Amino acid sequence: MEKFNALYAQSGGVTSVINASACGVIQTARQHADKIGKVYAARNGIIGALTEDLIDTSLETDADIAALRNTPAGAFGSCRHKLGAIEKHRKQYERLVEVFSAHNIRYFFYNGGGDSQDTAHKVSLISKELNYPITCIGIPKTVDNDLPFTDNSPGFGSVAKYVAVSIREAGLDVASMALTSTKIFVMEVMGRHAGWIAAAGGLAAEKEGDAPHIILFPEIKLNTAVFLKRVDETVKKFGYCAIVVSEGVKDEDGNYISESGLVDAFGHKQLGGVAPVIAKTIKENLGYKYHWALADYLQRAARHIASKTDVEQAYAMGKAAVEFALAGKNAVMPIIVREKGDVYRWTVGEAPLEKVANVEVKMPREYITEDGFGITPACRKYLLPLIQGEDYPPYHNGLPVYVKLKNAPVAKKLTTVFDLAG
Amino acid sequence: MEKFNALYAQSGGVTSVINASACGVIQTARQHADKIGKVYAARNGIIGALTEDLIDTSLETDADIAALRNTPAGAFGSCRHKLGAIEKHRKQYERLVEVFSAHNIRYFFYNGGGDSQDTAHKVSLISKELNYPITCIGIPKTVDNDLPFTDNSPGFGSVAKYVAVSIREAGLDVASMALTSTKIFVMEVMGRHAGWIAAAGGLAAEKEGDAPHIILFPEIKLNTAVFLKRVDETVKKFGYCAIVVSEGVKDEDGNYISESGLVDAFGHKQLGGVAPVIAKTIKENLGYKYHWALADYLQRAARHIASKTDVEQAYAMGKAAVEFALAGKNAVMPIIVREKGDVYRWTVGEAPLEKVANVEVKMPREYITEDGFGITPACRKYLLPLIQGEDYPPYHNGLPVYVKLKNAPVAKKLTTVFDLAG
Numbered sequence: 001m002e003k004f005n006a007l008y009a010q011s012g013g014v015t016s017v018i019n020a021s022a023c024g025v026i027q028t029a030r031q032h033a034d035k036i037g038k039v040y041a042a043r044n045g046i047i048g049a050l051t052e053d054l055i056d057t058s059l060e061t062d063a064d065i066a067a068l069r070n071t072p073a074g075a076f077g078s079c080r081h082k083l084g085a086i087e088k089h090r091k092q093y094e095r096l097v098e099v100f101s102a103h104n105i106r107y108f109f110y111n112g113g114g115d116s117q118d119t120a121h122k123v124s125l126i127s128k129e130l131n132y133p134i135t136c137i138g139i140p141k142t143v144d145n146d147l148p149f150t151d152n153s154p155g156f157g158s159v160a161k162y163v164a165v166s167i168r169e170a171g172l173d174v175a176s177m178a179l180t181s182t183k184i185f186v187m188e189v190m191g192r193h194a195g196w197i198a199a200a201g202g203l204a205a206e207k208e209g210d211a212p213h214i215i216l217f218p219e220i221k222l223n224t225a226v227f228l229k230r231v232d233e234t235v236k237k238f239g240y241c242a243i244v245v246s247e248g249v250k251d252e253d254g255n256y257i258s259e260s261g262l263v264d265a266f267g268h269k270q271l272g273g274v275a276p277v278i279a280k281t282i283k284e285n286l287g288y289k290y291h292w293a294l295a296d297y298l299q300r301a302a303r304h305i306a307s308k309t310d311v312e313q314a315y316a317m318g319k320a321a322v323e324f325a326l327a328g329k330n331a332v333m334p335i336i337v338r339e340k341g342d343v344y345r346w347t348v349g350e351a352p353l354e355k356v357a358n359v360e361v362k363m364p365r366e367y368i369t370e371d372g373f374g375i376t377p378a379c380r381k382y383l384l385p386l387i388q389g390e391d392y393p394p395y396h397n398g399l400p401v402y403v404k405l406k407n408a409p410v411a412k413k414l415t416t417v418f419d420l421a422g
Numbered sequence: 423m424e425k426f427n428a429l430y431a432q433s434g435g436v437t438s439v440i441n442a443s444a445c446g447v448i449q450t451a452r453q454h455a456d457k458i459g460k461v462y463a464a465r466n467g468i469i470g471a472l473t474e475d476l477i478d479t480s481l482e483t484d485a486d487i488a489a490l491r492n493t494p495a496g497a498f499g500s501c502r503h504k505l506g507a508i509e510k511h512r513k514q515y516e517r518l519v520e521v522f523s524a525h526n527i528r529y530f531f532y533n534g535g536g537d538s539q540d541t542a543h544k545v546s547l548i549s550k551e552l553n554y555p556i557t558c559i560g561i562p563k564t565v566d567n568d569l570p571f572t573d574n575s576p577g578f579g580s581v582a583k584y585v586a587v588s589i590r591e592a593g594l595d596v597a598s599m600a601l602t603s604t605k606i607f608v609m610e611v612m613g614r615h616a617g618w619i620a621a622a623g624g625l626a627a628e629k630e631g632d633a634p635h636i637i638l639f640p641e642i643k644l645n646t647a648v649f650l651k652r653v654d655e656t657v658k659k660f661g662y663c664a665i666v667v668s669e670g671v672k673d674e675d676g677n678y679i680s681e682s683g684l685v686d687a688f689g690h691k692q693l694g695g696v697a698p699v700i701a702k703t704i705k706e707n708l709g710y711k712y713h714w715a716l717a718d719y720l721q722r723a724a725r726h727i728a729s730k731t732d733v734e735q736a737y738a739m740g741k742a743a744v745e746f747a748l749a750g751k752n753a754v755m756p757i758i759v760r761e762k763g764d765v766y767r768w769t770v771g772e773a774p775l776e777k778v779a780n781v782e783v784k785m786p787r788e789y790i791t792e793d794g795f796g797i798t799p800a801c802r803k804y805l806l807p808l809i810q811g812e813d814y815p816p817y818h819n820g821l822p823v824y825v826k827l828k829n830a831p832v833a834k835k836l837t838t839v840f841d842l843a844g
Contacts, residue, residue, distance in 0.1 A: 010598070013599070014595055014598045014599060016591070044601045044602065047601070047602065071594070072591050072594055072595065073591070073594035073595040073597065073598045074598030074599070075598075077597075077598050077599075077601060078598045078599055079599075079601060079602040079603075080599075080602055080603055081602060161820060161821075164820070164821055165726050165821060165822060166720050166723075166724075168821060168822065168824065169438070169494050169495070169719075169720065169723035169724055169725060169726065169822075169824075170718075170719040170720050170723050172493070172494055172495035172723060172824060173436055173494065173495040173719045173722065173723040174719065175495065175499075176432070176436045176495045176496030176497075176499050176500045177435070177436060177496070177499075177500055177501075177502075179466045179469065179499060179501060180466065180469065180501040180502055180503060181501075181502055185719060187720075203820070203821065204821065273695070273698060276695060291718050291719055292716070292718060293716055293717055293718035293719060293720050294714070294715055294716045295715055295717070295720065296592075296713050296714060296715035297591075297592040297595045297596065297607060297713055297715060298588050298591065298592050298609075298715050298717065298720075300595065301588075301591035301592050301594060301595040302588075302591055303591060304587050304591065304727055305726055305727065307820065384819060384820065387820035387821070388819070388820045389820065390814070390817055392812070392814070395812055397806060397810070398583060398586070398625070398729065398806065398809035398810045398811065399583075399586055399587060399590060399625065399626060399809070400587060400590065400591075402590065402591075402594060
């Protein structure tokens with residue numbers, strides 16, 4: 001059997017476990033060295049594929065590839081570059097065929113979220129449209145948890161754990177100081193369009209009075225008066241109020257709160273930061289002293305507190321992608337399937353890339369309490385399995401050991417330079 | 423030997439390990455039940471002592487007291503209340519004597535930073551001034567690491583570890599995306615007057631090019647032009663620039679940067695947040711896309727990533743406080759002594775409260791590089807031992823298990839109500 005090479009690439013915002021998927025791809029391919037030649041990685045996602053900027057992962061040691069499982073962010077670089085439609089941007093696809101062909105690449109694994117699966121789907125059309133035999137498998141990844149078909153998206157469970165742990169800890173801090181100091185704590189989390197990450201904060205509240213007391217979702221337009229009343233009641237009842245707010249929360253007119261109030265000294269709108277706006281609204285109306293935090297990239301890079309379940313699922317998706325390819329499947333994405341029953345069990349399924357691309361799954365309304373400020377038991381039941389287990393990275397000298405690969409370039413074979421803008 | 427009761431209280435901003443000191447106090451006192459009666463805790467620090475709001479820790483199980491070692495924040499509540507000078511505010515001290523006397527309290531353990539050790543020192547004067555025999559021992563605590571005599575302050579090592587881990591992780595995230603997205607990441611950390619916490623971020627940079635590339639200290643006035651030049655050089659050399667900035671950084675006129683620029687829609691100054699100001703300055707001058715994070719309480723509550731060394735030292739300080747009291751010492755604070763030699767070893771020493779009170783230790787200038795943007799090898803040598811070791815809390819259902827004590831009140835014996843404002 002003739003051996004062909006594989007190309008793996010990372011796409012979109014990185015996560016603390018996307019490298020675990022890379023590890024799954026490369027380790028599994030190495031186990032099938034009779035069928036798959038080298039695994040190349042595209043530097044900075046699809047851009048590396050277009051510019052023939054390839055990395056030879058066969059030069060990495062087994063130990064370094066294994067360490068990818070413990071290393072956050074994108075070891076080969078990622079990008080947010082989208083491919084246009086094949087009818088209109090035929091040159092891009094012809095270029096991919098040139099690169100694939102020059103490097104004997106017949107397997108393409110693209111690791112990303114909804115937009116990236118759209119790219120993967122378009123690449124899968126190359127076989128038919130350009131008559132080059134490429135096997136294309138998507139690998140799911142996104143902290144936003146908005147991919148369809150899959151029970152959840154690798155990357156989300158670890159952010160969920162980080163957010164739940166952090167608000168539990170900060171809540172205890174505020175509770176200790178509330179009598180004479182800070183009474184309000186606002187923690188802003190990611191989630192421009194869907195409240196999954198904010199919802200995960202709710203897992204920390206196991207008993208009445210536990211932080212967080214209020215969650216603000218992008219799905220629920222903020223009624224300031226009702227919100228302030230709830231904050232005041234919470235402070236009067238529990239002595240303090242801990243709030244998790246999604247960056248995507250909007251006012252009643254549908255405008256992002258983060259863009260509503262702050263301007264700099266030059267009158268420019270201040271970008272980012274719904275937490276300070278919420279905190280200040282509370283201070284101005286209720287007078288309570290506040291603190292706020294904005295975790296930003298810390299939350300999606302926090303491999304030190306990753307969910308073991310998430311790491312295992314991310315790895316399994318990478319492994320399944322290679323197995324799918326070897327089994328002759330094409331234009332599909334492995335997914336996580338939640339089995340029926342009270343105990344959480346999951347298996348690997350598959351979904352067609354065509355149907356995955358560009359679909360955003362929102363939180364069901366029944367996962368948010370009727371008042372709009374919390375999560376329901378159904379939501380908790382869905383979320384809780386995803387944060388189970390700890391999977392600590394190794395430490396040296398007090399700090400986590402994260403691998404930095406050699407990322408040696410593959411010698412270019414093409415003489416033409418591709419213009420990304422073209 | 424007649425047995426007297428002890429009073430323990432937590433003061434000032436809480437940390438992820440102050441409860442480990444409480445654990446050390448209570449466990450050690452329980453081991454000396456022949457000499458020490460009950461350990462009461464004052465609810466919300468010295469306020470609980472003044473208002474006779476005491477907690478009976480003898481009602482807590484051994485397991486719950488042991489769990490304090492793993493639990494962040496202040497289990498008995500803390501406060502920022504300072505006692506006035508004994509000559510001017512004699513009533514406060516007379517009240518303390520009333521409370522101590524009513525509850526047979528002859529040992530007072532006060533767990534806090536510089537301001538709190540001032541309070542502890544004043545309480546220690548009661549024996550002489552008011553002729554009530556009280557043994558008063560301070561217990562060091564502060565994330566700011568600004569207490570004199572002690573090698574470091576319990577609470578600091580864990581924040582240091584959190585900051586170093588977080589900037590390492592976020593740095594990897596930014597590095598992966600930098601080609602087509604965010605090139606600047608700014609992480610704001612605590613430290614209004616001293617740059618110890620910001621300096622700890624520097625531990626993450628082990629090799630040239632590692633994050634963080636720039637640290638902004640409160641000790642070094644920010645020269646914006648020089649800073650921007652360095653940011654630009656860093657991006658051009660490494661593709662991105664990760665910056666740790668202390669909340670206390672000032673401009674060349676000595677004004678806090680955090681108060682320099684942002685106003686809300688009503689023209690009010692926006693409190694808090696030097697990170698967005700720095701990020702926006704970079705964007706406006708160099709055009710680079712940015713992200714920023716502000717960890718706030720997350721950093722000092724992060725028991726999930728506490729330094730094992732810090733936890734052990736915090737515990738040892740609580741234990742030593744009780745042992746000092748039983749050895750007849752008074753008006754002292756146990757301290758951490760760094761032994762000579764290349765391998766880090768520490769022992770417990772002592773310092774007089776009179777000399778500890780109200781002294782703030784700044785970072786030595788020789789711990790900051792000449793250009794003002796980094797830490798020197800001497801600083802690294804000092805800091806590195808303090809973040810050594812992990813001390814993970816137990817987890818249940820994916821979340822850390824933190825104990826919530828019963829905190830049952832001690833029946834009041836006094837008929838008078840004390841007016842704190844009076």
